[in-house]
Amino acid sequence: MADEPRPAPPNGPGPRPRILVIDDEANLPEFLKDFLEENGFEVSMAYNGKGALKASLENPPDAIILDVDLPDTDGYSLCRSMRRTSTLRTVPIVMLTALADKRNEIAGLRAGADDYLTKPIDTERLLARLENALSRNLRELDANPLTHLPGNTSILQEMERRLNNQDPFAVVYADLNNFKAFNDRYGFLRGDQAIKLAAQCIVMAVEGRAAQSTSVVGQWFVGHVGGDDFIVILPASHAEDACQEIIHRFDAAVPNLYDEEDRRNGYIHGKDRKGEAQKFPFIGVALVIVSNGDKRYTHPGEISSTASELKSYAKSFQKSTYVMDRRSGPTEPMAPSAAASDVTPAPDILHGFDFGLKSPEDK
Template sequence: MLIIDDSNFFVKCITDILIDAGYEVIHASKGEDGLRLVKEEKPDLVLLDIVMPDMDGFEVCRILRETESNNLMPIIILTSQDNQEDKLIGLELGADDYITKPFNNRELLSRVKNTLRRIDRNRGANPLTGLPGNLEIQAEINSRIVKKVPFSVIYVDLDNFKAFNDVYGFAKGDIAIKLTADILSDEIRYNGNKDDFIGHIGGDDFIVVTNCEKAYKICKGVICQFDRRIKEIYEDEDVKRGYIFTFDRFGEFIKYPIMTISLAIVSNETQRFEDHIQIAEIAAEVKKKVKSFSGSNFAKDDSN
């Protein structure tokens, strides 16, 4: 933790609280020194006072957020006054939270822990969809395996996505990815459970973890929504034609159907898994089978 504050009293109070909680603490009494320590030490979190002798905390926050490598470094603003304007300015400049002096030990530690937890989730999230990425996906599946509760994993993949990307461009491809994420989220909201999980593996690959009873209904709902809504991002003439076309490097005319969606279900109802890797391997085989069908489809692993 890096504290940037010129008040020795508050620095000692904060340092004692954080050290007792198991954190390592470094300190700068001036904005310039704080900026230097950020570069040298790469702190996990910055506690930044507003009023300082050389430059105020707002300016320090602004400079830190101008550097891309600091975008995910959590910053908590410290202010001596219960001033709403100061809080708003700090948040607008990119601070993650604020603490009004004086504060109690519990408030400080709660805000520090919550901010670190939130930033860790953001670091693991897919930047395009905001959904949890591979580390959280693996942790979620492994957690359910350890708990020995029945569950189903649905692997989701788009068909003909690369061709769409080639013809329409990456910006439109991103829209297709976001649309898929929205459809999955909507379907879980309507037909899933509160503890269901949606993750974004990367590209056009997603994952849903649900209970065994809901897997089929979710897959049917996703297909229904996807087949209807995906046409909205195509040009009307392509939708009417039923395919898009491009030319390969030899000048040969190639046509590709409108995008569809394939879903592969793997369940622990009749088999036991040791980790997420086993599930991924089985899902890859099921997905290969589903993608061999025409149109949007889903299938479940039937191995024992």
């Protein structure tokens, strides 16, 4: 009986899947690079754990081939570190080892690897497993196709897990100001660049803070709700610092998205939602912090409702700012360049959960 045909190699139109090969063995990395490129992949190389983690966070690959034996760490530890990051938690990882031992295979799978191959490498088997892993990832995961960040299903699961565990945490909702005017002025491709820039600034700020606080690395999460909306889940004590860093990074980088004349002006010409001509400032990021430090929330819909009440207020500033929920007192805008002003919070009425769910009181 003839073999079943494997999925067609990724040689069609569109970007090629990007593979990161992490291996320091003489000749093998270059051999794998040549083989994978011949079969339609874009390949980058790393030869130690530190360089691999840096490269994969700066430019997340679509899949990773990871050798167990590295000069500065072992593949199991590196795999676990990758799985703790928001960017790499869903990326398929195939581990390689020279030891055909059941215990090593189990250790790799428990560290978070999706598959395991022993050396010498059967390249056809490796290719088939890579193709299967990529296809499975696209089908099963809800990662946003533009930013590769976890989507709504993962966000909901993460929030429910922390609520069920009664963990103290904060949720930061991020949205872009003046994004529609920018999209109208420059088009959707430039708009996608703005969304990717926002994602990069959020991830770099959060991952940087997490790296400085090793005791709470597993408590940091970044998700992409869709469009220009993002969510960060993190320890409440780090929420304000993270927001300040997001604002600093985004405001420093966003002028580069504009043409030279618009950069000189500091604004663009456009039309508001009523069709009237208006000058629009540069895109800013509006952030809302909702904390569950006192464990008063029991359902994600309640958190979303509080954030919705504050979101329009945060966006009213037109520039980058963040707003904290202070139910025991006033809710106030907080930004490095803006003075705080008090506002009475909206009534604690539950609205529909943004991701299509309802809170218990809405059922």
